[in-house]
Amino acid sequence: MATVLERNCVRVSGVTDGRPVVFVHGFGCDQAMWRFVTPDFEVDHRVVLLDLVGSGNSDLSAYDPDKYSSLRGYASDIVEICRELGLADVVLVGHSVSAMIGALAWKEAPELFGALVMVGPNPRYIDDGDYVGGFSRTDIAGLLDALDANHLGWSTQMAPVIMGNPDHPELAEELTNSFCRTDPDIARQFARVTFLSDNRADLPGITIPVLVLQCSEDAIAPEVVGRYVHECIPGSTFTLLVATGHVPHLSAPEETTAAIRAFLTG
């Protein structure tokens, strides 16, 4: 049986006695997403990267549909990893759905964590009464139906079939995505768990320092949602980035790094 660290393809780098920063990717990608921000933190932090089970190079055989039918399954993996590595005062940086997974990990083992950084958080994607999540119920139903029918072709594994030239694997390489490979069956359930989640009630109880890092023009986590998260968590810090889109650590790594550092030293 794979160890906890093998299961989540955990990679540790940086300064051994530095403050640990655990980066957790969101739906759709893997730890490669942090590649432009980790070099900066490796200088004076202990950097921990991982792939959520079902994503990237995690152990797919460890995927248990029951365990991962809720974000708590992913949160308990993060707690296990931190314990296995003997970490304390952890800065947990979670992107997108993993901002909420981070909140749940803190809830499960508050003694492990010293700060949470929520990059593009959305505690509930579906609008609900006065609450704006950015998506209607019909939007999300359509998204999940499209995934079930594979209309969006979210599997990236089959690209080499196009090339069909075993003597020249580099041609297939050109058409295969090197990062963020996703098992389509797991991606379907992860999408369901992600986009139907509602973690609003988990926010007010958080008592450690929290940074809400909000992009401009984010279609997955609109600014109004980031401000909602900020208002729900007493004493949290809200930083609006100039960066647009949903993945500032890829599109604006310097701005992202500076904002996290300012929060940690402030």
Next chain:
Amino acid sequence: MSGTDPIGNPGQDPRAQLGRLLEEDPADLYENAPMGYLSTLPDGRIVKVNRTFCAWTGRRPGELIGTRFQDLLSVGGRVFHETHLAPLLRMQGRCARSPSTSSAWTARCCRAC
């Protein structure tokens, strides 16, 4: 001289016809390619688009230039764009999609653009 052209039409000099085929205008190939071409800035704003894409979306180039590509997509497509396509373009400069559907595509982007 009469004959049959490369696609079987009578009354054309086949060599002249073939010559015209081989000298196709690259701009025409771009504009009327059997696929939509578009170039965007890293934030998705369209800066160049071919006629085929305009025909598919029923919009004129002037309406598309400056629009964000992701704003043309369905909700599912937009989520796919933000969680898969855009990150992959940032990391590897290209993104390949499964050929499991008939409309397989690839996308490329220059990080410097």
